[in-house]
Amino acid sequence: MSMQQLRGESDFDQLPHNIPISAAIADIEEKKGFIDYFVFVIEVKTKGGSKYLIYRRYREFFNLHQILESKYSPEGTEKPGSNTYILPSIPGKVFIGNKQEIAESRIPELNTYMKRLLSLPTWLLLDEALRMFFYQTDQDSQHKPRALRRLRPPTRKVKTVKPKMDIFSSPRAEVMFDFRGNNKTELNLKRGEVIFLLQRVNADWLEGTVNNQTGIFPQSFVKIIKPLPESDPEVEGEGNTYSCLRCFLLTQSGVDTRDVCVQEDLTIQPTYKDLLSRMRNIFKKDDIALNYRDPDGDLIRILDDEDIRLMIKESRGQQDKVKRPVNQFPWELYVTLASDLSVYKTEA
CATH class of the missing domain: 3.10.20.90 (Phosphatidylinositol 3-kinase Catalytic Subunit; Chain A, domain 1)
Incomplete structure (x- = not known):
């Protein structure tokens, strides 16, 4: 069922230009805070044609759903009437398991949830809680994407010197999460592997060698055991701050x-x-x-x-x-x- 079928063309025309009309998860990012967790990096498109990124945790999705259910769900309101609507279902909470794997597995379901949510009738789409969830906050706009899959570094020729595999002296890192490269320039990594570091590509990506293969990979997927001897002056000062x-x-x-x-x-x-x-x-x-x-x-x-x-x-x-x-x-x-x-x- 299309958005126009649910709302009607005249209702859609009356929506403000800054109203979000579509959203999709571009990637997940690990946030190291008092509790380590993953956030979903979401690209939002508005009726006026603008695009921006927002960063939301699963519990923010869940809290939004509870608010909407208490206001509009026929089961959640005391007096069902014209201001009730059957809301899309949201993936349930998971309490045990690898946090990254859980976040990855939720992407298709949350994409479907957002698609159906933003296809609801106009009167519900204008709900303040829903609009604030999809609006870009100051914190969102200041967030620099790290290892965002659609913003990978441009392919470039690099002069690679095959390192001597001295496990005690070579710069190296341990792979913390499985990673599948998108093309021949990107490595495929498996958790637990040791990768030898060759150089820094930019603030988020490194070049290294593992299993006799050389390529680039996102730094956020590895734990540095011994860092590279010198930082790239082009990206110096752009690393994580603690x-x-x-x-x-x-x-x-x-x-x-x-x-x-x-x-x-x-x-x-x-x-x-x-x-x-x-x-x-x-x-x-x-x-x-x-x-x-x-x-x-x-x-x-x-x-x-x-x-x-x-x-x-x-x-x-x-x-x-x-x-x-x-x-x-x-x-x-x-x-x-x-x-x-x-x-x-x-x-x-």
Whole structure:
């Protein structure tokens, strides 16, 4: 069924020029934050003919679907009527498995979901939540695509010198995810392989040798074991930038201090759930509590997102009194055992 059949030609003509009318996933990108996850890189086209990229997590798709169901689904509203509509189905949540494989497998289903969503009647297409989901935010516009499949580097002749395979001294990387090249210039990689690095092609792509084959590949698919000796001056300074979070595990046996590097802006307010999960993974303990120190130096337990907001607010107020590196968060986490209440100051 075409979009015109659902809406009628006159209704379509009345739509604003900036209304999104089609969207397709161009790629997925790994985001290394307090919790590592993948985002879908989506190319959106508007009625006026403009195109732009947006970056959305699966849970943003899921949250949008829940909002629309509560407003318009005949089963979700208390009084079904003229403002109800049968919405397209969305792929369900997956809790176990390789994150990249899960994201890849969702691409066809989410493409179908977006196609059907943007073919709904005009009155529903103008819903604010739906429009905001497909609009390009400032954060979207500032995001630089990394290893976007349709934006691969242009093919060029490179003078390749076959390296001596010295596993102890050669620049090399370990393949973290399977990768299938699109043409003869791109390598096919399998997870676990060691690839010897020859040179950097641009900020996102490297050239290397594996299994007696030489070609290019996206850096985001590998983990660098030994970097190339010199960076390409054309792309110097365009690599990943990291922010540092200092955290402490307080136990009876002493203090374990860690610096956690994440690709998050210093202004971000992470969720309590994400921080708790990350600290459990770092310190390899499940029964823990998150805390921060207030301006008086007392330890305060964190219980929810509102406590996170208060921690960040108080920490920013103390920025002038504490010297930190420019890439370090102004707040610090103190991790304790959930059952240990002796760390808190109590009145006699």
